[in-house]
Amino acid sequence: MDFEIDHAAPGAPLPDLEILELWNASFGPEFQLSEALWLQNTTLDPSFNPADIILARDETGKLAGFAQAKVFRDTASYSGDDLPKIVRRGHIAAIAVLPEYRRQGLGQTLLTETEAYLVENGANYFYAGENFRHYFPGVPKHSAEALAFFQANGYSLGVVEVDLDGPLDPEVYEPIIDSARQVTFRQGQPGDETALYEFLKRSFPGRWFYDTRLYLEQGGLLEDISLVFDHAGIVQGFLVSYRPGGKIIGPGRFWLTGNREWGGIGPLGLSPEMRGLGAGLGVVGAGMRHLHEHGLKFARIDWTTLVDFYGKAGFKPSLTYQRASKPALS
Missing domain, CATH: 3.40.630.30 (Gcn5-related N-acetyltransferase (GNAT))
Structure with missing residues (x-):
């Protein structure tokens, strides 16, 4: 035909x-x-x-x-x-x-x-x-046909990325929040934009700064961003979470738009000096608590290789993808 x-x-x-x-x-x-x-x-x-x-x-x-x-x-x-x-x-x-x-x-x-x-x-x-x-962060890995199609066309397969699903359980997230040292967490408030942008420019000036600014410009809510503060009150980390009905559909909710019990989590980023204090897992807990307080029961974390890290908060792999790429002049 x-x-x-x-x-x-x-x-x-x-x-x-x-x-x-x-x-x-x-x-x-x-x-x-x-x-x-x-x-x-x-x-x-x-x-x-x-x-x-x-x-x-x-x-x-x-x-x-x-x-x-x-x-x-x-x-x-x-x-x-x-x-x-x-x-x-x-x-x-x-x-x-x-x-x-x-x-x-x-x-x-x-x-x-x-x-x-x-x-x-x-x-x-x-x-x-x-x-x-x-x-998608890559080719859906459960589709052998799709993987074979890209390979047959010269694409090399690379890292496997996963989406992770987990319950929003206070018995899990409250101890995680409490175990973080030398930091505090709270949801964003009006007026936090400048401090958030300054942090992103310092630590993640590329895609995460761009995506976060676009998220807010197009109607995403600052209150859905969990902030990490050091002892001086300076923003040193962030995590974006997504709820049903938001103006921006977060990646964790791409394929869950009809499910009102699920939220999305990610991205998450910390400044280098905050690492090793439990702040990373702690801000995951803060995001989980935020979603749970709004009546959600589960959350999906998208596009990651950090299975063991997020597993400490009760998340397990659900969807998997494999990166595929090739030079244009192959």
Whole structure:
């Protein structure tokens, strides 16, 4: 069967509902995409260009497959010294083909078109996922077909990343909070923005500073950020948590949007001088307590390799992903 491959046109409405229907018929039950997450990762992404969406239609005009490319374009808002590398990264944020159109080379065609488009936009290295405003930190590891697809196209498999799930149990998080030394924790309040940004500029001037500022600019709540203070009252750490109904869907809630009992946790970061004091695990406990006080029973921590660390707070692996990448000129 012949397919028409085209990029979404600037100024024209995206076929959002068609893409959502295709996505949810193509991916497993673990990764059902909501309209809110789709919009967050397209029109609400400062780097989004409609041409990033690549559409494949059959002879009747039915959407048979799609891909989403991502490159970072919001350079004026990024303060990390890794910016020259960031802008050369090309990401296959998503690629999907309806089951009835598989084994016809359509996935290969979409990937080839996506890679060519990324090169046109300055990419010199390709990544499966991992992008700003991402869906996945890699290829879902339970999908042998997806892993084989990327490997067959020259991608090297790398680190395994995991999502972790756990209960919000006071008997777990209260001792963790109490065991931290020389620090205090509280949720963010109006007026804490400057101190938070100063900490992020010092310790995490790249992606976490960018993501956190964008989160607040687009309606995320400061009270959902747990802050770590040293004895002088200076912010030395943070943890972002997410609740159902928030304006920003946190990565820990990407695939839990219909579940009102679950929150999301992460990212978490500490300044180097705070390490070894129990502050890292302590701020995890603070985030757990915050979510529990708002009526939630469980939480998911996304995109990490720190299984043993978070296991001390009762979290266990749930979803797993494997990083996959290759140079553009391989």
